[in-house]
Amino acid sequence: MTNIKKVSELAGVSTATVSRTLKSPDLVTAQTREKVMEAVKRAGYRPNWLASSVKSGKSNSIVVLVPNLVNPFFMRIIEGIEQAAQENGYSVLLGDTQGRAERENEYASMVLTNRADGLIQLDHSFPFSAADAELAAAVPMVSVCERIEGEKKFPVIELDNYAAGRALTHHLISYGHQRFGIIAGQIASQIHHDRLAGIRSVMQEEGLEFDEKMLVGGSYQIETGIQGVQDLLKLPARPTAIICFNDDIAIGALHEIKRQGLRVPQDISLTGFDNIRVSPYMDPPLTTVDQPANDMGRRAVEVLLQLIKRQPLKRSREILPFHLLERGSSGPVPR
Structure with missing residues (x-):
């Protein structure tokens, strides 16, 4: 098995520095950490974490x-x-x-x-x-x-889910939308309250009424988006834009909007949240909030x-x- 000395030679640092990097990486510079970790990969070194955990009482x-x-x-x-x-x-x-x-x-x-x-x-x-x-x-x-x-x-x-909710609402209002449907995730979570508060605040500032009947959903699943669209389209005045609280919900919503013979965004604009990997490849590509x-x-x-x-x-x-x-x-x- 490759030992720590080989790693130190490849990295051009002392064995003590290698040990410090592996055990307490925050104590070395980013440049040193990068050199050591690259040397570890090249050398195929496998530190004996089990032995160190027995000594330290840590798992x-x-x-x-x-x-x-x-x-x-x-x-x-x-x-x-x-x-x-x-x-x-x-x-x-x-x-x-x-x-x-x-x-x-x-x-x-x-x-x-x-x-x-x-x-x-x-x-x-x-x-x-x-x-x-x-x-x-x-x-x-x-x-x-x-x-x-x-x-x-x-x-x-x-x-900052409150600010993100505001940003989505401002974006849709800039296109002239005034009737918003919202398909939410877990209603008990703080995320729900923050995003909804952001949406409400912009609508209030713009003099728009928030219709409680336009708030549907309750989980972060594709099926929630499908059911949410079905519920929203049953209302006397359907929304011109739907804000989904994650991209999975938006994928389900997009599917159901099309199934009902409507177009996105010509008939209903749609936004998601999260920027999952498939969101740019939807038809049409999904407007969404990118989280790091x-x-x-x-x-x-x-x-x-x-x-x-x-x-x-x-x-x-x-x-x-x-x-x-x-x-x-x-x-x-x-x-």
Whole structure:
């Protein structure tokens, strides 16, 4: 097996620097880290993390709770988590919870029993059981995208969903739209409240009435988009634009709009959220909000490792930037 000396020779640094890079990468420069990691790949070096974990009492693994592994947006976040974890010598244990509390409790308990060093939560629920709640207060845990309900002590990496909701609404109003349908995701989540508040605020500023009947949905699935369009088109005055709270919903909505003999955007403009990989290749390409999902995942690991090492955080809430991507699914209000 290739040893650490070979890695140091390839990287042109000392064995101590190689060791420091692998164990505490935040203590070396980005240039040194890049050289060492490239040398590790070239040399085929496999650090003995098991031996170091026995000495330190750490498992060198983290648990990531995912409400739905099929969701392509979550996979982009996990990609960033995996990259950052591997660079820092950590393994990632994925828990596909399907939004079920008992599954969350089971996976979360791995941190309490030292089978994992920390936890990343991608849903809005508190993942520990009531019996473990007191112990969980000291657990290194970070939430991504969602804020954990009723919990302010755990760091969160998120998007400015309020501003993104405003941006989408301004975009559609600029095309003359005044009747908006909204197909939402999980109504109990903070994301829902923030995006909806952003939409409402712009409509109020523009003197437009928000029709509660135009708010439908309740999950982040393609089928939600199909049902949502069916519900919206039954209304006496159909919307001229539909805002979907993720791209999966928008894909279902696009399918149903076409099935009913209508055109996008000539009859109904449509927007999504997330910028999943297929959104530019839809017919028409989907106007959506791009979230820096990979960066979210990487940053979540960096913050979690600070908690694991008991290092102080500069802030408990980090808001990452978004980009509104205008494509062919949105256009002028029909005359």
